[in-house]
Amino acid sequence: MTNETIRELPLDSGQRRMHVVACQLRSEPRNLAANLARLLGIIDSAPARSLIVTPELYLSGYVCTDLAGLALRPDAAQLEELREACVRNATSLVLGYAEADEQGRHFNSLLVIDDHGNDLINYRKSHLFPGEEMGFVPGDRLAKFQLHGVTIGLLNCYEIELPEPARALVSDGCEVLISASANMTPYFRDHRVAAIARALENRVNHVYVNQVGQGEELFFVGGSCWVRPDGTVGFEAESNVESTAYLSFALHDLRPGQADFLKSRRPELY
Numbered sequence: 001m002t003n004e005t006i007r008e009l010p011l012d013s014g015q016r017r018m019h020v021v022a023c024q025l026r027s028e029p030r031n032l033a034a035n036l037a038r039l040l041g042i043i044d045s046a047p048a049r050s051l052i053v054t055p056e057l058y059l060s061g062y063v064c065t066d067l068a069g070l071a072l073r074p075d076a077a078q079l080e081e082l083r084e085a086c087v088r089n090a091t092s093l094v095l096g097y098a099e100a101d102e103q104g105r106h107f108n109s110l111l112v113i114d115d116h117g118n119d120l121i122n123y124r125k126s127h128l129f130p131g132e133e134m135g136f137v138p139g140d141r142l143a144k145f146q147l148h149g150v151t152i153g154l155l156n157c158y159e160i161e162l163p164e165p166a167r168a169l170v171s172d173g174c175e176v177l178i179s180a181s182a183n184m185t186p187y188f189r190d191h192r193v194a195a196i197a198r199a200l201e202n203r204v205n206h207v208y209v210n211q212v213g214q215g216e217e218l219f220f221v222g223g224s225c226w227v228r229p230d231g232t233v234g235f236e237a238e239s240n241v242e243s244t245a246y247l248s249f250a251l252h253d254l255r256p257g258q259a260d261f262l263k264s265r266r267p268e269l270y
Contacts, residue, residue, distance in 0.1 A: 001241070001242040001243060001244065002238075002241060002242070002243040002244075003243070003244050003245075003246070004235070004237075004243060004244070004245045004246065015250040015251065015252075016149060016150065016250070016251045017248060017249065017250050017251070018051070018148075018150055018176060018205070018247075018248070018249055018251065019047060019049060019050040019051065019246070019247070019248045020050060020051050020052075020053060020178075020207050020226070020246075020247045020248075020249075021042070021046050021047075021050050021051070021052040021053065021091075021244060021245070021246055021247075022053055022207060022209045022224050022226070022235075022237070022244070022245045022247060023039075023042060023052060023053060023054050023055070023058075023209060023244050024055070024209060024210060024211070024212050024222050024224040024237045024241075024242055024243045024244070024245070025038070025054065025055060025058060025211065025212065025242055026211065026212055026213035026214070026215075026220070026242055027055070027057070027058050027059075027060070027061040027062065027211060027215065028061060029060075029061035029062070029063055029215055029216035030060065030061055030063060030070060030216070031061065032059055032060060032070065032078060035058060035059050035060075035061070036059065036078050036081065036082075039052075039054065039058070039059075039082070039095075040081065040082070040085050042244060043082070043085040043086065043089050043091055043093065044085065044088075044089055046089060046091045046246075047091075047246065048089065048090040048091065048115075049090060049091070049092075049115065049148065050091050050092070050246070051091075051092045051093070051094065051147060051178075052091055052092065052093045052094070053093075053094045053178055053180060053207060053209045054093075054094065054095055054096050054180060054209065055096055055180055055181060055182055055209055055210055055211035055220075056096040056108070056110075056156055056157045056180045056181050056182040056211065057096050057097065057098060057108060057182055058095065058096040058097065058180075058211070059072070059078065059095065059096065059097040059098070060097060060098045061215060061216060062182040062211060062215050062216070062218065062220070063098075063135075063215075063216055064131065064132050064134050064135035064136065065134055065135050067098055067100075067106045067135050070098050071098040071099055071100035071106045071107075072097060072098065072099060072100060073099075073100050073101070073102075074119070074122070079095075079097075079111070082095065082113060083113050083117040083118075083119075084117065086113045086114065086115055086116075086117055087115065087116060087117040090115045091115055092112070092113060092114045092115050092120075092147055093111075093112070093113045094110055094111075094112050094154070094178055094180060095110065095111045095112075095113065096109075096110055096156075096180045096182075097109055097110075097111060098135075098136075099111075099122070099124065105137045106135055106136050106137065107124040107125065107136055107137055107139060108124070108125040108128070108132060108136045108156065109122055109123060109124050109125065109139075110122070110123040110125075110143070110154050110156055110180055111123075112145050112147075112154070114147060120145040120146075120147065121143050121144075121145045121154070123139065123142075123143035123154045123156065124137075124138070124139025124140075125138065125139055125156040125157070125159070126138050126139040126140065126141065126142065126159070126165070127156075127158055127159045127162060127165065128158070129157065129158040142154075142165055142168055142169055142172075144169055144172060144173070144174050150175055150176060150251065151173050151174050151175050151176075152174060152175070152176045152177075152178055153166070153169030153170065153172075153174035153176070153177050153178070154169075154177075154178055154179075154180075155169075155177060155178070155179040155180075155198075156179070156180055156181075157179070157180065157181040157182055157183060159179075160179050160181070160191065160194045160195060160198055160208070161190060161191070161194045163197070163198070163201065166198040166201075166202055167201070167202060170202040170203075170204055170262065171262065174204065175204060175205075175251055176204055176205045176206070176207070176251070177198060177199070177202070177204055177205070177206040177207070178206075178207050178209075179195065179198075179206065179207070179208045179209065180209055181208060181209065181210040181211065182210065182211045182215075182218075182220055183210050183211075183220065183221055183223070184215075184218040184219055184220050184221060185218075185219045185220075185221050187221070188221040188223055188239060191208070191210065191223065192223055192225075195208040195225055195227055196227050196231050196233065197231075198227075199227035199228065199229060199231055200227070200229070200230065200231030201261055202229075202261070202262070203229040203230075203258070203260060203261060203262070204229055205226065205227070205228060205229060205249060205251065205252075206226070206227045207225075207226050207247065208223075208224055208225050208226075208227070209224045210222055210223055210224050212237075212239075212240065212241065212242055213240075213242070221239055221240075222237055222238060222239040222240060222241070222243075223236065223237065223239045224236070224237040224243070224245070225237065226245075226247050226249065228249075228252065229252055230258060234247070234249065235247060
């Protein structure tokens, strides 16, 4: 497993910045204890005030069937451990996990925990990849949250392939997009193109974090990245190895000559 530090100097001392730990990891399928222990170690070593991002369904591994015992309620001991770790180390977390509700339904969810141990939002994936409906119920809303003064929108894997969710989030005030993914072979190119497109067309920073390695049935292709608002790639992880990248970037305004695509729209035509 490799560790990398990627830093981009702010344009001026007054610029706001984000600090993200992008965790391109292999999940042990159906092994909550092993995946939890590894994540707790990452939290313990992360810089204070950073936002740690795991892949989609990291805690359970990418599985869509036989979810009893893997899908967690909000008061689950594993989630309590993660909340305590975030407080202890002054870090925040975007966790991919399988969620269970009181009716016994299961959701492919992203839980955001802040550095005070508070749940900022629990996003239930609203656009399921074909086949995920075998185990999961789709959510009924998109998700944004505020962390350290920055408004952030969440996307879950397949959702980056659709332009509408990201555009809706940015139109609703999101300044950064965070995507957690479990993208597999042979679809590496699909997500590389989509990750860049969602940043460029919305003129926001986009941090994309994917699983890597052999899962229960699928092979995940990595390629986690950070894309700037102009569509240039500030960082890309290797496609076949685990890595933890420490990203620090300014929330850039558009430079002169760069089109603001949202302002250029004519909604009355479409």
